[in-house]
Amino acid sequence: MSNSGARQTLDNTAVAAESAAHERTFRYVGHHRRTKEDRRFVAGHGKFVADIELPGMLHVALLMSPHAHATINSLDPSAALALAGVVRIVTGEDIAALLAPMPHGLHLPEIRGFPLALERVLYAGEWVAAVVATSRAIAEDALELIEVDYTELEPIVDPERALKGGPLVHPQHGTNVLFQRTFTWREVDADFAAAEHQLSHRVRWGRNATVPIETFGVIAKHDPGTDILDVWASIQMPKFSENIASCLRIAHTSVRAHYDVDVGGSYGVKRGLKHAVLVGWLARELARPVRLIEDRLENMAGGDAHGPDRNFDVDAAFDADGTVRSLKIRALDDCGAWPGRAPLQLGKPVGAIVGPYRINSVRYEAISVATNKTGQVAVRGFGQAPTNVAIEATMDLIAEFLGRDREDLRRQNYIRAHEFPYRIPSGSEYDSGDYHAVHQKLTEAATAANIWQWKAELRERGLLAGVGIASVLEPGGGNAAFEPLMNPRNDTTTWMESCLLRVDRDGGISVAIATSTSGQGHETLMATALGEELGIDPDLIRVIHSDTLIGLPSNTPVASRMAIMMGGAAAGAAGVLINKLKQIAAYNLSLDAEELSYDRGVVFVTSDPSQRLGWPELVGIAHRQYHRMPPGMEPGLQAQYVYQVPKGRDLPAADGTVQMYPCYAFEAHMPLISIDPLTGEVQIHAYLIAHDCGTLINPDIVKGMCCGGIAHGIGAALYEEFSYDAHGQLLTGTLMDYPMPSTREVPAITLLEHCTPSPLTSFGQKGAGEAGYLGAPAAIVSAVNDALAPFNQNISNLPMRAADIAKLIPAHAITASANRL
Amino acid sequence: MSEHNITLNVNGAPHDVSVAARQTLLDCLRDELGLKGAHAGCEQGVCGACTVLLDGVPVRSCLLFAVMTESHHIRTIEGEAGADGALSIVQDAFWERHGLQCGYCTPAMILTATALLERTEQPTDAQIRDALSGNLCRCTGYQQIVEAVQLAAERYREDTHA
Numbered sequence: 001m002s003n004s005g006a007r008q009t010l011d012n013t014a015v016a017a018e019s020a021a022h023e024r025t026f027r028y029v030g031h032h033r034r035t036k037e038d039r040r041f042v043a044g045h046g047k048f049v050a051d052i053e054l055p056g057m058l059h060v061a062l063l064m065s066p067h068a069h070a071t072i073n074s075l076d077p078s079a080a081l082a083l084a085g086v087v088r089i090v091t092g093e094d095i096a097a098l099l100a101p102m103p104h105g106l107h108l109p110e111i112r113g114f115p116l117a118l119e120r121v122l123y124a125g126e127w128v129a130a131v132v133a134t135s136r137a138i139a140e141d142a143l144e145l146i147e148v149d150y151t152e153l154e155p156i157v158d159p160e161r162a163l164k165g166g167p168l169v170h171p172q173h174g175t176n177v178l179f180q181r182t183f184t185w186r187e188v189d190a191d192f193a194a195a196e197h198q199l200s201h202r203v204r205w206g207r208n209a210t211v212p213i214e215t216f217g218v219i220a221k222h223d224p225g226t227d228i229l230d231v232w233a234s235i236q237m238p239k240f241s242e243n244i245a246s247c248l249r250i251a252h253t254s255v256r257a258h259y260d261v262d263v264g265g266s267y268g269v270k271r272g273l274k275h276a277v278l279v280g281w282l283a284r285e286l287a288r289p290v291r292l293i294e295d296r297l298e299n300m301a302g303g304d305a306h307g308p309d310r311n312f313d314v315d316a317a318f319d320a321d322g323t324v325r326s327l328k329i330r331a332l333d334d335c336g337a338w339p340g341r342a343p344l345q346l347g348k349p350v351g352a353i354v355g356p357y358r359i360n361s362v363r364y365e366a367i368s369v370a371t372n373k374t375g376q377v378a379v380r381g382f383g384q385a386p387t388n389v390a391i392e393a394t395m396d397l398i399a400e401f402l403g404r405d406r407e408d409l410r411r412q413n414y415i416r417a418h419e420f421p422y423r424i425p426s427g428s429e430y431d432s433g434d435y436h437a438v439h440q441k442l443t444e445a446a447t448a449a450n451i452w453q454w455k456a457e458l459r460e461r462g463l464l465a466g467v468g469i470a471s472v473l474e475p476g477g478g479n480a481a482f483e484p485l486m487n488p489r490n491d492t493t494t495w496m497e498s499c500l501l502r503v504d505r506d507g508g509i510s511v512a513i514a515t516s517t518s519g520q521g522h523e524t525l526m527a528t529a530l531g532e533e534l535g536i537d538p539d540l541i542r543v544i545h546s547d548t549l550i551g552l553p554s555n556t557p558v559a560s561r562m563a564i565m566m567g568g569a570a571a572g573a574a575g576v577l578i579n580k581l582k583q584i585a586a587y588n589l590s591l592d593a594e595e596l597s598y599d600r601g602v603v604f605v606t607s608d609p610s611q612r613l614g615w616p617e618l619v620g621i622a623h624r625q626y627h628r629m630p631p632g633m634e635p636g637l638q639a640q641y642v643y644q645v646p647k648g649r650d651l652p653a654a655d656g657t658v659q660m661y662p663c664y665a666f667e668a669h670m671p672l673i674s675i676d677p678l679t680g681e682v683q684i685h686a687y688l689i690a691h692d693c694g695t696l697i698n699p700d701i702v703k704g705m706c707c708g709g710i711a712h713g714i715g716a717a718l719y720e721e722f723s724y725d726a727h728g729q730l731l732t733g734t735l736m737d738y739p740m741p742s743t744r745e746v747p748a749i750t751l752l753e754h755c756t757p758s759p760l761t762s763f764g765q766k767g768a769g770e771a772g773y774l775g776a777p778a779a780i781v782s783a784v785n786d787a788l789a790p791f792n793q794n795i796s797n798l799p800m801r802a803a804d805i806a807k808l809i810p811a812h813a814i815t816a817s818a819n820r821l
Numbered sequence: 822m823s824e825h826n827i828t829l830n831v832n833g834a835p836h837d838v839s840v841a842a843r844q845t846l847l848d849c850l851r852d853e854l855g856l857k858g859a860h861a862g863c864e865q866g867v868c869g870a871c872t873v874l875l876d877g878v879p880v881r882s883c884l885l886f887a888v889m890t891e892s893h894h895i896r897t898i899e900g901e902a903g904a905d906g907a908l909s910i911v912q913d914a915f916w917e918r919h920g921l922q923c924g925y926c927t928p929a930m931i932l933t934a935t936a937l938l939e940r941t942e943q944p945t946d947a948q949i950r951d952a953l954s955g956n957l958c959r960c961t962g963y964q965q966i967v968e969a970v971q972l973a974a975e976r977y978r979e980d981t982h983a
Contacts (some may be wrong), residue, residue: 034916041924042931044858044898046840051857099933137843212959213862213870214925264860264925265959296863519960700919700965708922709960735867735957743950743963772962 018630029532029763030696036543046262049217049234050293057219058087060279060292061139062476063129063136063146064302065121068155068372068728069167072119072148075129080145085138088286089146091129092116095281100247102273105344106179107489110172113338115278121150122169122337124729125301127274132282132290149665155372155728159311159334161491162369169337169370176260178335179368179486181341181783183656185348185425186361187221191326195317199401201391204797205386205777206721207334209379211710211740212518214264215294216272216303220283228549229280231257236266236518237273238495238555241548247277248284255280259545263518267712267773268378268558268671269305270518271340296361300733306722307379309334309347312390316400322412324357330365333383335376343368345383347482348559351428351660352384352473355391356435357413362425366486380560380712381474381770382482385777388472392778396469396785406469406782407443411436414471421759422727427657429647430473430664431766433692434756439471439751442668442690449686449750451672460687462820463674464790464809468783470669475661475759476767478559479648485658493651496642497565498552499526499573503637507619509534510542511573513566514551520769521701528697529567529762533574535600537789554643560767563697564663564758565643571762572641580637584621585613587630646760661760663766665693667706669779671747675787680783680806682718684747691771692754695764706772711746713776717784719745721799827891831856832900846870847886850897856910858898858928862957869956872929873897877940879933879955898928901935910934910980911973922967923959930956934970938977946971 040046072543077089082573092114101112117126129146133139156166162176169176192198218233232245248255263270275292282290294303314335315328331349335342346366351364395413399406415422417434424430446452451467458465480492500512513526523543531538555561578598585603586593599605601615613621621628622637629635645662652658672686695700719739723731732738757764777798784805785794793808823842828835831854838853847864850856850873862870864883871883874896901909908916911931921927930953936942937952944952949970950963958966 035919036923038916038919038921039908041921041927042908042915043902043906044856044928046858046924046927048857048860048925049863050851095931136842151902210959212925213868213957214860214923215862262924265923267959293861296865519924521922704919704922704961704965707964708958708960709962711962712959734865735863736865740957740959743967744953746963748946748967749962749964 010722017212019025026532027535028528028647030536030699032699033528034703035698036527037517037521048214048262048264049219049232052219054219054221054289057289057291058132058286059136059139059514060282060290061131061136061143062127062302063131063143064298065117065124065128066489067121067150067152068124069153070121070150071153072121072128072256073151074115074149076147077129080131080142080425083138083142083145085134086131086142087134088132089129090116092118096478099277099281100249101279101376102247103243104339104813105341105483106339108178108339111170111339115274122178122375125374127302130278132268132286149648156371156727157371157728159332159369159371162371163332163367169372176270177367178339178370179346182363182365183426184363185655185657187328188328188363190315190359191361195325196319196780197401198315198317199397200313200315201393201397202796203312203314203390205308205310205389206798208716208720208722209305209307210267210269211738212265212267212269215296215299216270216275216305217293218276218278218279218436219271219291220276221289222284222287224287227254229255229284231255231276231280232261233257233271233272233276234261234263234270235516236268236270236556236558238261238558243273244276244280248280248705253549255548257548259514259516259547259551261516263516266518267380268382271377272546274304287551289488296735297733300738301374301730304338304340304375304377304474306336306374306376308376308383308386310386314390314394316394316398320402322402322404322409324359326361326399327354327394329364332367332369334371334373335368336371336373340375341378343739344482344486345378347486348382348475348660349384349387350426350482350656351475352519352664353426354424355388356415356471356473356666360425373724374722374730380773381571382477382559384770385713385716385774388774389778389781389798392470392472393781396782397792407439410469410471411439427653428660431662431667431758432756433664435471435666438666438690438692438754439668441754442670442688445688445690445750445752446670449688451670451686454685456674458674462817464677464787465674466783466785468669468671468673468779468786470775470779472667473559474665474667474767474770474774476560476665477564477645477662478555478561479645479661481652481658481660483814485652485656491651494644494648495555496553496644497556497569498642499569499640500552501530501573501577501639502733503619505619505623507615508542509536510544511538512546512551514546514548514554515556516545520562521698522557522559522566523699524698525562525566526570529570530574532763533571551639560769562769563765564761564767567697567762567765569641569645573639574644576639576641577637580639581618582631583633587619588613588628600790636652663694663761665766665768665771667691667771667775669775671779671783673783673787675784675805677809677814680802680804680809682805683715687747687749688734689749689772690752690754692756693768693771694758694761695755696753697765698764702768702771705768706751707749709770709772709774710749710776711741712773714746714780716798717777717780718799729817825888827888828891829887829895831895832897842886842888844887845883846885846887846890847882850882856897856899860925860928863883870926870929872932872956874932874936877936879936887970896932898931901931908917909935910976911938914973914976915969918965918969920961920966926958930958930966934973938974942978942981944974
């Protein structure tokens, strides 16, 4: 992997000096290498939660509310209990008094949530009762025999109405507003007053989610001998076992979540706390292993796995020459019935609120309201993808207003390469970047692919054709800054990650990571990073997923953080190990450790490499020959390291300025689309993306993240939505109604990599887990509007369904097209 | 509920099982035969994660009752590697091109691609995408899956013509 591109373009002295540290030649980092994980999956040897069989295991099915808002008058389980094989039926009343409420991201103690509804149901799909039976089929049969008497209440469905009043989801809270704060960073009013032009517009991001092919599942088993509750789950969530324990009112040391479960996709949504609390309680109560594997409807309606649902109102102030001076962004998020962590998803975008642009000031009003809909969880990007649509749609509208080329306007406003590190109005410092160089690669690729000529030809054929542009940032490294920003009672300032490294008596290396993997390739990442640091073939390093009682602190692969954080933890542990090896060698050579060097398992005298101790000898000393170790040194050969997020230090200032994530990847998208004038159907003909996430650790994994993220973004832009009717009924609860892109909708993607190393990380890497997704929705919006431009039409309601687009195409255009088609 | 004693031919070997009439082939493979490579995703025939081959043709095992499949040859991912554990051409190509991430849709993708390559020696990109269009993947965006099938097609041809 060469970093020469970065050397040519970075002229900032401080950054250049820092990046000199990254000008090393990598043995393993950046090379095509087969992943450690893939072999077991292609062979059919993945171990997913539904694959785990335990003797005597019971199965759960869930009775879901048919109403969006109703009082539960009575529930009669007697007929269901009489069914052979039914073991137990529990309701909210049975368990709530025994549990602690589930934690929220906000400080709202009056809003108490439990796994099963208590007295009132707050959304269609909410769990009312759980049936436990000897098989899932019997449990499902029993659901149909439970009699529930409800009194329907008026639901609140529209977030704008919820903001003003309407029926209250949580009367004890007194309002449907869960969070509302206006941040003003720098001289917004002065910038608006001084600007030559202003414009306003609205963007709607429809409620969608990443919807993994595997639903959420969890198994719990209580061992009365040890009093440990073992949990296996399809989980991607920080502090999972701690939260389970707190809700069950037992010690954290009494819950052991196992991370050696393969997770069938997550992208943020595999949270499942209420599932795990329910199943954990049942396993303890019934003294049997209990399993809950969501079916698709349970997942879509009652799994609390929806994503942001957001209206943006944007005002922009700019000059005739194209300089964008200031933005006012109001984001109203419909978080559904339970706060969870949803309101916090308004917080992360603060760290990249001006995108890649030199915008002087920003006012950001973030509002979260409760409605009678399913709750949200974290979704890939944690609110950044919707915000990027709002920013990029603004740039397109400014370009249109001024009659400027959309790319040219972006280039004019990009932060310059020499300006890094660059502090944005909301307080975050962008670490590094060269947006012009990355965009230049996109431009060259577009020329090579004849994108503009291709667009003209499509128009000649009678189609409406458009090219989209989107230039966005992917904040990576995930610290906790948005938690205290949105909830002053939360004083968390670390989201550490760890590496627990052992060298055995045979010299073999194993390393424990305290997280499960859901496709990001953490075993490959850890082995590659550690192999690089130690100069040892990653294929020889065993990576295991530990559990929450053995593992060191981890915060799981949220927030595009693992390349940065696991890479840092690996570098730290390798440093500890190498230091110990040097001390052992120094003692045996009667030299100072400073006189020694380490390379590929060997410690040698720097000035005379022939004097050396090799790996077997060093391992033998550490494991057997204590008489050859420096007095007082810990025997054995092991190292642990817990890595703090780079630049993660301070709580937010009073005005909300804070260093959010440490590293900022950049990507510029360019799709070419056409629209069938009669049906409004969008077809994507070509998709180009230029991407810079610093040093690539495994290029194949990064490529997969980019392409997969683009597919998610295409779905969010054109197809996917959890739609509700006016009564709060979910209309899209199956994969037939919630269409996800297939090979027909996702085109071949041209990916161009660029490398501007981060000065903050072990190899110069940045995050890539949200790549593609953070820009694709904005790029598709841009392309559709380019196609509609001849009719002076604009659409910014996502998803942009074919029927919605068709309405914007005037009859004369359809006729004109039909004549040419 | 009626129980049926049937013999299923799975990966070339007969298996005697007792199944309820309503048991799907997917549940039978997973719960009765312990073949966990076929996965439930939607259980209504949309996502394709449960795909197995029935007489060489990709089918949704969630939409078939086990009792319907008695006289057919069923292939699952567990039968694709050789007895020595050597991966099939398609399996190895998926690994080489990283045509997967979480691995949940992967066995079904591999079987669908295998069926394509067994009937089409030189599939075009359009044919590959068409064949895979009934299998949803949420991780990859399909790019490296298509590239894996292209690589497998090349290797099939090398194998055939060697």
